Amino acid sequence: MTTKVQVAGTGSCKFSDILASPAIRDRWEKVRQYFFLRESTYDMTNRCNIRCDGCYYFNGEKHLAAEECDPLAWQTLMVEEKKRGITFAVLAGAEPSLVPELCRVCFETIPLGAIATNGLRPIPRDIDYRIHVSVWGNDAASLLVRRAPSMLQRQLEIYHDDARAIFIYTFTPHNIEQAAEVTRILAAKGQRISFNMFSAPVGYTGPLRHDAASLKATADMMAKLLAEYPDTVLYSPYSIIVHTHAMGLHDLFSCPYPRQNASTAVGLGRSFRQYRTDLGWDRAAACCVPDTDCADCRHYAAGSAVVTARMYRHADHPQTFAAWLDYVDTYLAVWVRHYEKGANLSSSGNHLPVQEDA
Amino acid sequence: MNSVWYAMSAPERTVKGEIRAQVHVQADSPWFDGHFPDFPVVPAIAQVSMIVDMVARASGSSLYLKSASRIKFKQLVTPNTVLTLQAKAGTEQSQYLYRIRAGTEEVSSGTIFLANKDAENVMQADKNATTIRVAEIIINELKLEDVSADTFDPDLDLVDEVGIDSMDLATIALVIRDEFGIRIDEDDYPKLTTLRIIANYIDEKKSEV
Ligand code: SF4
Ligand code: SF4
Numbered sequence: 001m002t003t004k005v006q007v008a009g010t011g012s013c014k015f016s017d018i019l020a021s022p023a024i025r026d027r028w029e030k031v032r033q034y035f036f037l038r039e040s041t042y043d044m045t046n047r048c049n050i051r052c053d054g055c056y057y058f059n060g061e062k063h064l065a066a067e068e069c070d071p072l073a074w075q076t077l078m079v080e081e082k083k084r085g086i087t088f089a090v091l092a093g094a095e096p097s098l099v100p101e102l103c104r105v106c107f108e109t110i111p112l113g114a115i116a117t118n119g120l121r122p123i124p125r126d127i128d129y130r131i132h133v134s135v136w137g138n139d140a141a142s143l144l145v146r147r148a149p150s151m152l153q154r155q156l157e158i159y160h161d162d163a164r165a166i167f168i169y170t171f172t173p174h175n176i177e178q179a180a181e182v183t184r185i186l187a188a189k190g191q192r193i194s195f196n197m198f199s200a201p202v203g204y205t206g207p208l209r210h211d212a213a214s215l216k217a218t219a220d221m222m223a224k225l226l227a228e229y230p231d232t233v234l235y236s237p238y239s240i241i242v243h244t245h246a247m248g249l250h251d252l253f254s255c256p257y258p259r260q261n262a263s264t265a266v267g268l269g270r271s272f273r274q275y276r277t278d279l280g281w282d283r284a285a286a287c288c289v290p291d292t293d294c295a296d297c298r299h300y301a302a303g304s305a306v307v308t309a310r311m312y313r314h315a316d317h318p319q320t321f322a323a324w325l326d327y328v329d330t331y332l333a334v335w336v337r338h339y340e341k342g343a344n345l346s347s348s349g350n351h352l353p354v355q356e357d358a
Numbered sequence: 359m360n361s362v363w364y365a366m367s368a369p370e371r372t373v374k375g376e377i378r379a380q381v382h383v384q385a386d387s388p389w390f391d392g393h394f395p396d397f398p399v400v401p402a403i404a405q406v407s408m409i410v411d412m413v414a415r416a417s418g419s420s421l422y423l424k425s426a427s428r429i430k431f432k433q434l435v436t437p438n439t440v441l442t443l444q445a446k447a448g449t450e451q452s453q454y455l456y457r458i459r460a461g462t463e464e465v466s467s468g469t470i471f472l473a474n475k476d477a478e479n480v481m482q483a484d485k486n487a488t489t490i491r492v493a494e495i496i497i498n499e500l501k502l503e504d505v506s507a508d509t510f511d512p513d514l515d516l517v518d519e520v521g522i523d524s525m526d527l528a529t530i531a532l533v534i535r536d537e538f539g540i541r542i543d544e545d546d547y548p549k550l551t552t553l554r555i556i557a558n559y560i561d562e563k564k565s566e567v
Contacts, residue, residue, distance in 0.1 A: 015532040035525040085521070256524075266517050266548045267524030312528040312544050 018318045023345055027325045030342070034332055037112070039305070040081060040273045041090040041288050044102050048094035050118060052136065052146040054172075054208045057093035059201035060291035065276035071105045077279055078109035085271055088335075089113035090288065090301070091129070093277075097121040103129070114335050116301075119155035119165075120148065130337050131164040135182055135193075137175030145172070145208075152182060156189055166234065166334055168300065170196040173214035174207070176221050183225045187232040194234040194334045195222055197243050197298035201291050209296060212246060219244035234333050236326035236344045241352055242307055243298045249306045250294045252352070256309045257287035257302075260294060268305055304331040313353045320351040363387050364408065366443075369416040371558040373549050376446045377416045381408055385437035400435035405466050409456045412443050413472060418486065420475040424452070429468030435460060447513050447554060488538075489557040495533050496553065500526060512554040524548060530556075540564060 019025045046063045048055075057063060068074065078089070089110045096103050097117045106113060107127045115123060119133035133155050136142055142151040159165035167186055169179055179195075186193050197218070200209045210218070222240045226233045245252060250260060261269040274286040285291075288301040307327050314324035322345040333341030364387055369379040383389065383400050390398035406426060414421040435441065445456040448469060457467040493507035500522060516522050531547035534540070534556065540563040542550075550556045 014536045016536050032525070032529070035523065035529075038523065263548065265551070266527060270517075271523075309524060311525060312531060312547060315528075315532050 013317050015315050018315060018321050021318060021322075024318060024322055024325065027322075027329060027342060027345060031325060031328045031332060034336065034339070037088045037336070038086050038271050039088040039090055039268075039288075040086045040271070040275065041092050042106065042275045043093040043277045044091050044096040045099045046094055046277045047098055048118070049098065049120060050146050050148045054145075054198060054201065054204060054206055055094075056199075056201045056289055056292050059204070062093060062276055062290060065278040065280065067277045068279045069099070069102070071101050073279065074102050074105045075109060077275070078106055082110055086110060087112060089129075091115045092288075095121075097123050100124050100127065103127050112336060116168075118146075118148070118151075119158060119167075120151070122158045123164075125162070125164075128164065128337060130166065130335055131159070131162070132168045132334075133159060133165050134196075135167050135169045136172065138178040138181050141175045141178055152185065156185075156191070159191070160189065164337065165191065167191055167193045168196050168334075169193055170198050171210075171214075171218045171221075172198040172208040173210055176214065176217045179221050179225060183229055183232060187229045192232055192234055193225075193229075194300065194330070195239070195243070196300040199248075199289065199299040199302070200293045200296040202293045204293065210298070215244045215246065230343075234330055234341055236323070236330045237346060237348055238323035238327050238351065239303070239330055241323075241350060242327070243300070243303055245298075245352070248295055248297045249299075249302050250297055253306050253310045255287070255294065255297070255302070255306050257305065258283045259285055259287040259290065267309060272305075300334070303327075304335060307331075310353075314351075316353060317351070319346060320353050322346040323351040363389060363404075366408070366412065366415070369412045371416060371562060373546065373555065373559055373562075374446075375552065375555040375558055376444055377413055379412045379415075379443045381441045381443055383435065383437060383439060383441070387437070390437060398437050400439075402429075402431050402466070405431070405435070405441075405458055406456075406468075406470060408441070409443055409445050409454070409458070409470065410472060413445050413454055421472040422475055424471045424473040426468055426470045429466065429470075431466045433460065433463055433465045435465055441465065449513070451511075486557070486561075488560050489553060491537070492534065492556050492560065493553055495537065496530060496556075499530055499533060510553055512557070513552050515551055516553075517551050527551075534560065538564065 019028060043062060046067055089106050090113060091103055091106060095118060096115045100123060103115060104127050107129055114130040114132060116132045123131060135152060136145055139150050139152050143149050169182060183193055198208045219240050226235050249255060256268045258269055258272055263269045272286055273281045274290055275281045289299045292299060308331055311324060314320050326344045326346050329341050332339045364381050364383045367380040369377050371377055389400055389404050410421055410423050439460050442459045445454045448455050452471050454470050458465040489512060490507045493510040497505060527547055531542045535542050538560050540560060550559055
């Protein structure tokens with residue numbers, strides 16, 4: 001079977017006609033104020049306090065880089081990054097909560113950003129970045145896959161009254177049903193949750209890689225939770241479609257990160273860098289989830305850039321554009337502090353601007 | 359100059375804003391009259407004239423050569439040679455960088471400054487209705503201040519000098535798509551980085567219809 005992706009965006013509907021709908025225009029004006037966001041990601045330390053199966057950080061060579069622990073060196077880097085036009089810092093691998101003084105330096109220079117953490121250690125409140133607390137199932141499953149007991153319980157103790165936090169639930173083929181239990185617990189605690197898909201690292205042969213059945217079951221569970229907990233779940237019908245599609249994000253949308261994009265003209269290909277803990281970076285390997293297998297990439301961080309960047313091809317029909325707006329509204333609410341998500345405009349979300357030919 | 363001296367194809371503009379044309383200098387061109395009767399060659403200044411002529415035709419203005427610099431003549435041009443002319447706006451106002459080739463061999467290259475016979479200002483004369491309208495769209499969409507459609511430098515790099523990014527370019531491309539009724543390929547809009555390149559792109563697309 002050959003699969004051909006046809007790009008829409010051919011102007012079958014005028015952009016001005018699409019924007020004639022007041023709801024679409026309002027949402028468009030809301031999200032476009034954030035077009036100034038330009039991200040780069042930073043590995044903060046090569047250490048983690050736990051060790052999870054399928055962790056992409058400890059795959060490949062990233063974790064072999066030496067650690068730059070000097071806050072002054074980080075400050076110098078951040079000043080240079082700001083000069084380069086970077087407006088959003090994503091602090092990731094391995095576990096940023098182990099180096100709060102470095103996170104603080106980043107926040108003080110680039111005030112918008114997000115930290116990805118396993119949530120087992122507090123991050124000082126003055127570092128006012130969005131905080132993504134990773135959840136891989138209920139506590140029994142976390143104990144198996146992440147070898148950490150009482151994870152959700154401990155995460156909730158630390159983040160119980162912290163508006164920076166959003167819990168990011170990573171769906172694997174084995175924890176789909178548990179998402180209901182986790183979402184119910186988080187809803188009862190007034191927390192918010194968004195979804196991630198396990199995306200296999202290069203060469204990964206373990207049991208966490210999704211297949212057609214687990215993608216379908218995940219999509220059904222996401223839709224159920226989104227309907228049941230609209231105030232808790234930050235997601236959209238279109239997010240479900242693109243993140244549980246048989247084709248990965250790269251095949252659907254052609255990933256614009258430098259790792260898959262040779263052009264340095266504009267956008268991520270021009271400005272994105274992924275810094276290792278020694279403050280080095282390599283354009284050929286640069287994306288938000290390096291060492292992830294592009295064919296299996298459905299990662300939430302990847303989608304935030306890949307789908308968002310493809311605005312042009314979604315501006316073909318009001319429903320398609322509304323679905324894209326829902327996606328971007330979700331992405332901004334998940335990543336940017338103080339950005340509040342609106343109600344989804346598109347209820348079915350089934351407006352992928354691509355077609356597959358058998 | 360006119361076609362008695364040589365035959366020039368209609369100049370084309372590429373997406374990158376380069377102007378190109380082909381020239382055939384006939385054996386009976388008056389240029390060969392005074393130049394080495396036993397060994398006829400196209401005089402050096404004639405080559406620069408062809409470039410001026412090509413840019414003038416492409417921009418629909420009557421231009422003349424104001425000054426030139428760094429001109430290098432690398433090869434003699436004999437009768438009945440087909441030359442490929444290329445010129446691109448430089449970073450300074452009214453400046454063009456040019457190159458002439460015979461097949462793959464470079465014949466000459468250099469930098470010239472042109473002026474408009476009527477208005478003295480190539481930049482202004484270069485602005486046709488498309489350019490003005492695109493300038494208005496960019497100013498409006500990007501909410502630019504301190505610039506008007508008349509004063510907008512057509513060669514200002516929107517990415518490097520104005521600091522816009524891919525999402526803004528996509529937005530501009532969508533408004534242009536609406537306004538001019540043309541199809542803009544998704545792969546093309548990231549290349550539309552100056553007013554001149556955008557206007558040329560639109561004019562090319564419209565002429566295809
Ligand atoms: S908590 Fe994150 S960095 Fe640490 S091992 Fe698990 S997946 Fe890897
Ligand atoms: S892993 Fe995902 S984000 Fe990274 S280059 Fe591949 S498709 Fe893009």
